[in-house]
Amino acid sequence: MKVLFNGRLMDRSECAVDIEDRGYQFGDGVYEVIRIYNGTLYTLDEHVARFFKSAAEIRIDLPFSEDELQSDLKELIKANQVQDGGLYLQATRGTAPRKHQYPAGLAPQVTAYTFPIKKPVNEQQNGVSVITEDDLRWLRCDIKSLNLLYNVMIKQKAHEASSFEAILVRDGLVTEGTSSNVYAVKDQVIYTHPATNLILNGITRRTLLELIRKNGWQYKEKAMSKDELMNADEVFISSTTAEVIPVTVIDGQNVGTGVPGPRTKEVQKALEEHILSVTAAFS
Structure with a gap:
């Protein structure tokens, strides 16, 4: 290689x-x-x-x-x-x-x-369980630095709890995952933390927000409380390698009906179509 x-x-x-x-x-x-x-x-x-x-x-x-x-x-x-x-x-x-x-x-x-990357097909189709943990990272999470020790520790804790990811909470407000951005859907509105120093403004996050705007779906860049997250109709996460993955269980509690929701599936489809259109244009 x-x-x-x-x-x-x-x-x-x-x-x-x-x-x-x-x-x-x-x-x-x-x-x-x-x-x-x-x-x-x-x-x-x-x-x-x-x-x-x-x-x-x-x-x-x-x-x-x-x-x-x-x-x-x-x-x-x-x-x-x-x-x-x-x-x-x-x-x-x-x-x-x-x-x-x-x-x-x-x-x-x-x-x-x-x-190599193994596409997480099962997780994308069926959803995943996650845990929540305190966000004790430094305050420049917008810089994609090599300082990932806390992320590693918490990701390992999630893995040992048979969970796909850990969602981080700072001062009662949801920021992001250890290696993903987080979104919640309530009454068909998509919520995600604004792009401040407290999160990494993911490239997939930026792409999704553009696609959400183009499709006319309602969204707000607003910091959610943990209670709002736990009571959301749908939750999903995004990253470069995982793309869009539904979250169906948080801390042992079902999200909504406990299965991937309709808005999440629409967002997944929009990203898949965008990937196909872009890569076909450059191939």
């Missing part, structure tokens, strides 16, 4: 990162995950733009343009002959002696590789 390392395609076995890379020691970096359909990097523009924005927020100066990066990523999926899967992209601040502060002029280390 080929990987992209600092602008060069090479075998994975040739790729090496120094032990004092700040991403390895401090989580000092940013990342993206991009879905590949039909040999096409879906919503590539949006992912690359957010990658640059996240890097700028933590003052990493990437040594290439967005167009140059897009070209390199396309070459990577061609080299690996990927038709369906995912691409992981990461930039760290670079290598320096281990101190919290860092010297000027560090060269960022940029890595990308492709990986």
Whole structure:
């Protein structure tokens, strides 16, 4: 398998990162995950733009343009002959002696590789159970940084509870999942947390809101209370790899009738059609 390392395609076995890379020691970096359909990097523009924005927020100066990066990523999926899967992209601040502060002029280390994705068909069709947990993360969740320790801990807790995801609650209000955005439907209105520093404004989230507007479905970007979540008619989550998944059980309690709801199914269908139309246009 080929990987992209600092602008060069090479075998994975040739790729090496120094032990004092700040991403390895401090989580000092940013990342993206991009879905590949039909040999096409879906919503590539949006992912690359957010990658640059996240890097700028933590003052990493990437040594290439967005167009140059897009070209390199396309070459990577061609080299690996990927038709369906995912691409992981990461930039760290670079290598320096281990101190919290860092010297000027560090060269960022940029890595990308492709990986397989198993489409969660059963979960998309039948729904999943989730748990709720306190949101104790830092207050810049809008930056897609490598600092994911709390997410990892809570995701593992959900896994050990035989749940697909954990929905996070801060000061009584629902923010997002450990690796997903969260939506609730009440009286046919779709609610989701506004794009503030308390959530990551997911690329799939942005796409869904655009599709929701185009279809004329009512929605509000409003922080829901946990009680509102528990009493919703429908709940669903979204992410790049999972797409749209209905939530049918929260903390052991059924959501609505306990089966995927009609609005959720409509949103799923709208996204599927969008993916097909976009990837067909670029294939």
